[in-house]
Amino acid sequence: MSEPVLLDRREAVMVITLNRPEVLNAVDDALRTALVQALLNAGADPTVRAVVITGAGNRAFCAGQDLVEAARYTSDDLDAWLERQHAMYAAARDLDKPCIAAFNGVAAGAGFQLGLVADLRVGYPEMRLGQPEIRAGLASIVGTYLMTLHLPESLNRELSLTGALITGERAFQVGLLNRLVPQSEVLETAVALAQEMSALGATSVALTKQRLRALSQAGFDDALRAAKRAQRAAYASGEPQAAMQRFLARQPADGR
Numbered sequence: 239m240s241e242p243v244l245l246d247r248r249e250a251v252m253v254i255t256l257n258r259p260e261v262l263n264a265v266d267d268a269l270r271t272a273l274v275q276a277l278l279n280a281g282a283d284p285t286v287r288a289v290v291i292t293g294a295g296n297r298a299f300c301a302g303q304d305l306v307e308a309a310r311y312t313s314d315d316l317d318a319w320l321e322r323q324h325a326m327y328a329a330a331r332d333l334d335k336p337c338i339a340a341f342n343g344v345a346a347g348a349g350f351q352l353g354l355v356a357d358l359r360v361g362y363p364e365m366r367l368g369q370p371e372i373r374a375g376l377a378s379i380v381g382t383y384l385m386t387l388h389l390p391e392s393l394n395r396e397l398s399l400t401g402a403l404i405t406g407e408r409a410f411q412v413g414l415l416n417r418l419v420p421q422s423e424v425l426e427t428a429v430a431l432a433q434e435m436s437a438l439g440a441t442s443v444a445l446t447k448q449r450l451r452a453l454s455q456a457g458f459d460d461a462l463r464a465a466k467r468a469q470r471a472a473y474a475s476g477e478p479q480a481a482m483q484r485f486l487a488r489q490p491a492d493g494r
Contacts, residue, residue: 241272242273243256247286248433250286250288250436251289251436252280252289253289253429254280254291256273256291256300258294258304259295259297262297262343263293263300263301264300264301264302264304265300265349270322273291273326274325281335287335287336287435287436287437288338288432289336290337290340290429291338291339291353293342295342296342296343298342298343298345299339299340299344300344300346301346301347302347302350308374309483311473312473313474316469320462324462326352327380330355330356331458332451334447335447336357336438336443338359338360339353340424340427341362341406341424343421344367344403345361346367346368346403347369347371350367350369351369351384359416360415360419361406363407363418364407364421365405367409367414368397368402369398370401372400374482375472375475375478375482376469377465377469377472378401379461379468379469380465382394383458385398389414
């Protein structure tokens with residue numbers, strides 16, 4: 239079995255690759271656990287001055303939560319699952335070093351949210367990204383909050399309530415992407431940007447990031463609490479289970 243996360247040191251930059259390309263780098267418990275540990279290790283290593291997160295293959299950065307795993311959950315599992323999911327976002331958000339998401343392919347749901355808690359995002363015109371949770375019967379809570387930090391309310395409502403994905407070109411136009419380059423240049427552009435930022439003063443970067451976090455910490459914490467309440471109610475309705483089973487029924491027998 240391959241490692242769920244791969245590490246590649248580029249001078250002072252640690253490149254962390256989500257490594258489940260056969261399922262579009264969807265987040266399961268093994269990937270989530272490995273990613274959190276990789277981020278904690280990068281944060282604690284003084285020789286790592288910046289982090290880039292990307293996905294294996296050329297189809298996806300991360301297509302979101304692994305629905306094969308999520309379909310097995312019951313209401314009793316939700317709090318523990320969401321706490322693990324939220325710990326993943328917090329591990330990226332809490333880095334006191336520059337963190338750049340290199341969107342090498344689709345970024346949806348949990349993958350989109352992981353990108354939103356990074357400091358900067360690099361993508362390409364044809365990619366797709368957004369918040370399709372409502373199409374899986376799940377309430378859009380954390381993603382909707384994170385989008386308030388980046389988007390006007392009208393577009394936030396459109397993405398949250400329709401579950402539609404937008405192109406990288408539109409994402410760049412509305413400010414979700416910081417750099418727009420050809421797909422083949424996404425990772426190297428992100429690494430070059432991370433290397434540039436790694437040369438900045440580590441203390442000044444850390445202090446600035448701490449202040450940026452403080453400005454939205456109360457809202458982030460409230461969103462995590464609200465997500466637990468909302469997903470309990472969603473699972474109690476049976477909508478997520480039914481939507482996930484319909485999706486899985488359309489997939490090959492191995493769920494991929």
